[in-house]
Amino acid sequence: xxxxxxxxxxxxxxxxxxxxxxxxxxxxxxxxxxxxxxxxxxxxxxxxxxxxxxxxxxxxxxxxxxxxxxxxxxxxxxxxxxxxxxxxxxxxxxxxxxxxxxxxxxxxxxxxxxxxxxxxxxxxxxxxxxxxxxxxxxxxxxxxxxxxxxxxxxxxxxxxxxxxxxxxxxxxxxxxxxxxxxxxxxxxxxxxxxxxxxxxxxxxxxxxxxxxxxxxxxxxxxxxxxxxxxxxxxxxxxxxxxxxxxxxxxxxxxxxxxxxxxxxxxxxxxxxxxxxxxxxxxxxxxxxxxxxxxxxxxxxxxxxxxxxxxxxxxxxxxxx
Amino acid sequence: xxxxxxxxxxxxxxxxxxxxxxxxxxxxxxxxxxxxxxxxxxxxxxxxxxxxxxxxxxxxxxxxxxxxxxxxxxxxxxxxxxxxxxxxxxxxxxxxxxxxxxxxxxxxxxxxxxxxxxxxxxxxxxxxxxxxxx
Numbered sequence: 001x002x003x004x005x006x007x008x009x010x011x012x013x014x015x016x017x018x019x020x021x022x023x024x025x026x027x028x029x030x031x032x033x034x035x036x037x038x039x040x041x042x043x044x045x046x047x048x049x050x051x052x053x054x055x056x057x058x059x060x061x062x063x064x065x066x067x068x069x070x071x072x073x074x075x076x077x078x079x080x081x082x083x084x085x086x087x088x089x090x091x092x093x094x095x096x097x098x099x100x101x102x103x104x105x106x107x108x109x110x111x112x113x114x115x116x117x118x119x120x121x122x123x124x125x126x127x128x129x130x131x132x133x134x135x136x137x138x139x140x141x142x143x144x145x146x147x148x149x150x151x152x153x154x155x156x157x158x159x160x161x162x163x164x165x166x167x168x169x170x171x172x173x174x175x176x177x178x179x180x181x182x183x184x185x186x187x188x189x190x191x192x193x194x195x196x197x198x199x200x201x202x203x204x205x206x207x208x209x210x211x212x213x214x215x216x217x218x219x220x221x222x223x224x225x226x227x228x229x230x231x232x233x234x235x236x237x238x239x240x241x242x243x244x245x246x247x248x249x250x251x252x253x254x255x256x257x258x259x260x261x262x263x264x265x266x267x268x269x270x271x272x273x274x275x276x277x278x279x280x281x282x283x284x285x286x287x288x289x290x291x292x293x294x295x296x297x298x299x300x301x302x303x304x305x306x307x308x309x310x311x312x313x314x315x316x317x318x319x320x
Numbered sequence: 321x322x323x324x325x326x327x328x329x330x331x332x333x334x335x336x337x338x339x340x341x342x343x344x345x346x347x348x349x350x351x352x353x354x355x356x357x358x359x360x361x362x363x364x365x366x367x368x369x370x371x372x373x374x375x376x377x378x379x380x381x382x383x384x385x386x387x388x389x390x391x392x393x394x395x396x397x398x399x400x401x402x403x404x405x406x407x408x409x410x411x412x413x414x415x416x417x418x419x420x421x422x423x424x425x426x427x428x429x430x431x432x433x434x435x436x437x438x439x440x441x442x443x444x445x446x447x448x449x450x451x452x453x454x
Contacts, residue, residue, distance in 0.1 A: 044353045048322045048403045073355040074402040111432040111439075112359055112396050147432030299324065 032286025034277060036313055037067020037102055039256065039290045040075055042306055045297025047074070054093060059303050061097040063310040067288035068094075069103035069143065069254075072130060076137075080129055090137055102288045103141040103211070103254050104134035104175070110147025110156045117147065123162040127177070128169050135173035141254045141288075142170075143211050144177040153185050160198055163208055170207040176253045178211040184236040187216055187244040199251050209251040213292070215258035216240045220270040224261045224295045235270070242272065242279040249285050257289040262308035266315070277316040289313065322349045326446035327425055328405045333454050334415035341415035344368075344452070347405040348425055351444045355402040356429055358387065358395035364427035366410050373410045381407040416452050423450045 038060045043051055051059075053075060060068065073079055077086050094101060108126050110117045118126070127144070134142055144163075146155040163177065170177050185191055199205060218235040227233040245252070261269040280289075293305050314320035323329060331347035346366055350356065358380075365374040380387045382400050386409070400406060408425070424447045431439055 041353060048349075049324050050321070071354050073399065074353060077401070077403075079355060079399055079401070107354070107432065109357065109360060109430075109432050111430045112357060114359065114393050114430075145433050148435060151435040151437070153433075153435070 032284050033317060034255075034280045034285060035067055035288045036063075036065050036257075036310060036317070037069065037100075037288045037290040038063075038065045038306060039069035039071075039103070039105070039292045041069070041071055041105070042291055042293035043302045046299055046302055050299055057093055057097040057099055059306070060099060063307055065291070065306075065310055066098065066100050067102040067290055068099050069105055069290045069292075070101075071105040072133065073107065076133070080133060082133075087136060094138065101138040101140075103143050103178075103290055104130065104137065104139035105143040105145070106130040106134070107145040108147060108156075108162070117156060117158075120158045120161040120165065123156075123158065124165040127162060127166045131166065131169045131173050131175055131177075134175050140174055141176045141178055141211075143254075143256075144179050146179055152189075152191070153182070154191060155179065160202075163198075163204075164202060167202075167204060167207050176206050177208045178253050180211040180213055180256065181216065182213040182256075183215045183218065185216070186236070186238065187212075187240045187248065188238075192248070196248070196251065205251065206253060209253045210248060211254050211256060212245060212248065212252050213256040213258050214271055214273075214276060214289075215256070215294075217242060217272060217276055218270045219272060222260055222270050224269075226294070226296045227260065242275040245276075245279065246283060249280075249283055252285065252287065254287050255280075255289045256292045257309070257313070258292045258294060259305070259309055260293070260295040262305050262312065264308075266308055266312045268309065268312065273312060274316055277313065281317070322403065322405065325448055326351055326444075327423055327448040327450065329450065331405065331407060332423075332450050332452060334452070335409060340413075342413060343409055343411045344416045346408045346410065346423060346425060348408065348427075348446070349405045350400065350402060350429075351446070352429055352431070353402075355399050358382065358392045358398045358400060360430040361392050361400070362428040362430070363389040363392075364408055364425060366408055367424040368410075368416060368421050370422075373412070377411045379409045381409060418452055418454070421450050421452055423448055 040056050043056050076082050108123050112118055146159055148154060149156055217240055219239050222233040259268045263269055291306055291309055293302050295305060326348050328347040331345055334341045334344045364378055365372060378389055426443055426445045428442050428444055
């Protein structure tokens with residue numbers, strides 16, 4: 001697929017804001033570059049044990065990591081019905097640590113009832129509830145995790161139906177639903193073709209798009225202890241190259257900056273971050289890269305690894 | 321705050337009803353990185369010093385409410401919060417003796433985004449040497 005830069009900018013800017021863009025602001029957008037953030041999933045080994053929600057936000061603030069991803073079912077007290085007091089405190093914390101809510105991680109639990117899959121109406125109800133809550137907390141993107149039906153992670157058969165039902169809700173609440181493209185899924189695959197076909201046919205931009213997890217770019221075997229324990233050290237074949245993502249950029253509203261193993265040389269041992277960030281920058285992609293640390297969950301490991309990763313990303317982005 | 325281990329020390333104790341010890345409690349935090357709906361949980365087993373308890377011998381208490389294991393599947397709208405240990409109450413007249421016990425717990429949960437075959441095979445096992453002090 002080939003698109004012109006102008007077409008790309010139009011799609012990336014989104015239908016809702018397009019009319020407001022003058023030619024000079026389009027030019028400014030072309031100079032955009034990726035922004036940094038953190039998914040609190042990274043702190044799984046520490047959260048609730050040695051770190052509170054506020055500790056995680058303070059840690060991010062140290063790295064000037066502005067964009068935030070939470071997992072709704074993990075980080076919202078009283079989910080799915082947090083108290084007014086909790087929500088007020090949430091907004092106060094965002095201001096205190098200069099953090100922007102970016103991505104709201106949530107699940108359409110298709111196997112919620114034993115023995116059958118959710119129908120489209122039930123799935124929509126689950127989605128609609130999260131869309132409203134995401135908006136109340138200030139999020140503009142959602143990592144919409146869909147149920148799968150096979151080993152290649154093919155989504156449930158009725159996904160088109162309930163996503164279409166939720167599009168007006170997403171627009172009304174200014175959130176972009178994004179399934180995560182995660183290894184072993186490849187960037188050149190039927191799954192991606194199906195998503196792109198749906199996005200184009202139903203004109204879902206920007207309310208339904210993609211989250212690309214940088215784990216797809218892994219090109220070296222992992223050495224970290226967790227990979228040995230889980231028996232998942234080798235990269236998936238065929239290897240995805242950074243440039244393979246270019247045709248998808250108009251539909252990518254956020255990325256997971258997946259990593260497992262930051263070395264003391266401040267490089268990721270298995271993912272070519274230099275190539276990925278160069279590709280995003282060259283193409284003017286200006287969404288958030290949200291760090292997702294998935295290495296060993298030893299106490300303190302996440303903070304140490306995130307700090308190293310953000311120094312690397314600052315260097316690659318010309319911020320340091 | 322939670323203890324790092326799955327099985328939690330705080331709350332590990334005998335339970336009484338009407339002046340009689342009717343069993344003991346094992347609190348544990350979720351091994352999953354998110355809170356889950358109760359209908360996504362699969363039954364737990366508890367083994368203490370080689371004695372195994374399962375099925376109707378165990379109830380779950382979450383958010384102050386107690387559920388029979390067989391009923392968990394009905395509660396698709398009740399969330400087990402990530403930061404709250406679930407309390408397993410095990411029926412054992414007379415309870416456990418004060419002192420050290422080897423406690424092993426198994427349970428599982430459904431994750432719809434994992435390939436169905438792999439998802440159905442998951443079993444979480446956690447073992448901890450515990451001290452019963454009351």
